[in-house]
Amino acid sequence: MxxxxxxxxxxxxxxxGRRIGVPLGTYRAPTLALAxxxxxxxxxxxAERLDPSPEAEHFPPSALVPVAETVPDVPGLLRSWCxxxxxxELVADELxxxxxxxxxxxxxxxxxxxxxxxxxxxxxxxTVPALVVPVA
Numbered sequence: 001m002x003x004x005x006x007x008x009x010x011x012x013x014x015x016x017g018r019r020i021g022v023p024l025g026t027y028r029a030p031t032l033a034l035a036x037x038x039x040x041x042x043x044x045x046x047a048e049r050l051d052p053s054p055e056a057e058h059f060p061p062s063a064l065v066p067v068a069e070t071v072p073d074v075p076g077l078l079r080s081w082c083x084x085x086x087x088x089e090l091v092a093d094e095l096x097x098x099x100x101x102x103x104x105x106x107x108x109x110x111x112x113x114x115x116x117x118x119x120x121x122x123x124x125x126x127t128v129p130a131l132v133v134p135v136a
Contacts, residue, residue: 003030003031003119003120004028004029004030004031004118004119004120005028005029005031005032005034005035005095005116005117005118005119006026006027006028006029006116006117006118006119007026007027007028007029007035007038007039007042007114007115007116008023008025008026008113008114008115008116009023009024009025009026009042009046009112009113009114009115010022010023010024010112010113010115011024011110011111011112011113012110012111012112012113013109013110013111014109024042024046025042028119029116032092032095032096035095035116036088036091036092036095039091039103039114039116040082040088042114043078043079043081043082043103043114044078044079044082046074046075046078046112047074047075047076047078047079047082048075050074050075050107051075051076052064071107071108072105072106072107072108074105074106074107074110074112077105078105078112081103091103091116095116095117095118098118098120098121099117099118099121100115100116100117100118100121101115101116101117102114102115103115
């Protein structure tokens with residue numbers, strides 16, 4: 001069982017023709033349960049910022065407008081992932097076996113990535129001898 005997990009959230013977009021990543025948060029979770037909680041919390045955080053409630057008191061009336069039906073529903077997908085026990089179990093199983101998990105979704109301009117991996121698995125990868133190829 002892997003005991004500690006490194007979690008990241010990043011938004012990727014294009015700027016000046018190059019793909020740019022903007023870190024939105026990192027968390028070193030001491031348990032699998034806390035890693036899953038943090039990933040769900042960050043997914044909900046992104047969803048709320050992309051699709052806030054129009055009734056929220058900090059928005060002036062008519063400040064928010066609906067987007068076209070053709071725009072991918074990133075907030076809906078993130079909320080759906082958070083609410084799906086089967087998806088949560090799948091992520092937990094993958095992390096528990098030492099595999100890295102990547103949850104990603106995108107709209108027309110930005111890709112949102114939630115990433116988690118076992119700290120133990122990262123350490124084990126470092127102990128594997130590097131492939132050294134002599135140059136003639």
